[in-house]
Structure formats: C-alpha cells, structure tokens
Amino acid sequence: MKRPALLFAAAAASLPATALAHSYHIVLSPPASGKLLKGHAGVQAADDRTGGALVRIVAPGNEVQQRGTVRVLVMNLGSTPFELGPDQVTLTLADGTVLRPTPIVGFEDGRDLIEREQRHAAAVAIRNRNNFGGLAQAANSGPSGQFMAPISNSEPAPDIAAEDWRTEDSLLPGAASLDAISQLLVPMTVAPQKAWGGYYVFDMPKAVYARKADQPLTIAVRTGNEEHRFAAVLKWK
Secondary structure, three states: OOOOHHHHHHHHHHOOOOOOOOOEEEEEOOOOOOOEEEOHHHOEEEEEEOOOEEEEEEEOOOOEOOEEEEEEEEEEOOOOOEEEOHHHEEEEEOOOOEOOEOOHHHHHHHHHHHHHHHHHHHHHHHHHHHHHHHHHHHHHHOHHHHHOOOOOOOOOOOOHHHOOOOOOHHHOOOHHHHHHHHOEOOOEEEOOOOEEEEEEEEEOOHHHHHHOOOEEEEEEEEEOOEEEEEEEEEEEO
16 A cells, blocks of 8 residues: 655654755754754754743754754743644744645544554564464474474473564554654643643745745744744755
8 A cells, every 4th residue: 555645754854864955954043042052963952931931943954845844842831721733833934925834634644544554564463473383383293394403302392482473663664654743743732831842844835945045934932822933044055
C-alpha cells in the first residue's frame, strides 16, 4: 500500500536537516532578552517570558520549500488555563502574507494508515515466531536433520521455540513517520504550571517561494490574554 507523501513531509518537518543550497530557512533574531540559543545543524531557540507564560520558539534548521516548520513550547506560569494549538500561532511575512498551518486531519489520516500497517507487521511477526519452533523440530527429525549442527550430549539442546522473536516497535513500518506525527502541535488546554508544545507545520505559498529573497517574518503565540512576538527572517540561501 502506498503511503501518502504527507507522512514523509511530517518526518522531514520534525527532524533538523543539513542545510542545502537554494532553499529557505527560518533564522531567528535575538529576542528582547538578548539571548539566542544555538545548536547543531542550524537549530536556534528564543524565549519570551511574562507573568503568565514562558514561550520558546525553536527553528529546527530544516529546509522550507513546499512545507516548513517551527517548534512552539509553552509553560503556563499563571493561575488560569489557556488553549494552545495551531490556531494560537501566527507566522506573518512583512507584506502581510500569513504562512497558514497544514491541516492536522491529513496527518491523522496518515497515522491511521501507519498504525494499520504496524498491526499487520506485528501479526506476521507473531505468526512467524509461533511457527519457528515447529520448523526447527521438523528440520532436526526429518531427512535433512543430518545437515544440522550436532549437539553435544553434555549440553542441553537449545529451546528455539523459547527464543524472543518479538518485533521491536522502532523496526515496524513507518515508525519514524509515526514518531514525527506524534510531535505535531495539536490543540490542548494548558493548566497552570503545566507545559505543552509541538511542531507547527505550515504550507509555503508558491508566490512566496518564487521571490527567492530574504523576507522578514514575525512569529506570534497567544497564551490566553497575552501575545508573545518573535522576530525572524525567512532566509534564502
């Protein structure tokens, strides 16, 4: 079964990538506090703290072509819960163009597809495990048994059927994509002294991409009655 392209886009959106030529990248400007955190492969982070919330924006350093991403992390420092999801995040270019979020429903459909494939793979693994012991016994007792390695009388025969043949979750089909989808920013009520966040994935308008020039960008995050604003550049390189 063919997986939708959006699954691979989700995986790429959630992982920092080595910078390549001729693409956009989001580059954060130093915040009001003056402290811009920098990591490997172009990863950057900026914080904005008020009495009501601590907000961190992370630019993962990946390419922005048809689709891009920023990570939004929030901690509620106040006494009142507030909502946080894609509707509370706005990316606006200097000319007023809004980089709108990719609908989450498409990613959820992809999650269902991957989980069905994983359940099938796990069922096959269990069936193979259950059959392995019988096949081993037949090989030892049948005409081809003489080709099996001899077992010393002083050592107990290995119990092949008892071997652990469990399928590791990380090896199941689509595990990387499923992990990426689970890190997307989805709507959630953030209680006092609790944190929430995820990747805000947005679609790149063709007209914006065609400019092939640096463009100022503002990232706004609303936490209840407060708005946190971060300056950045959609940088062409």
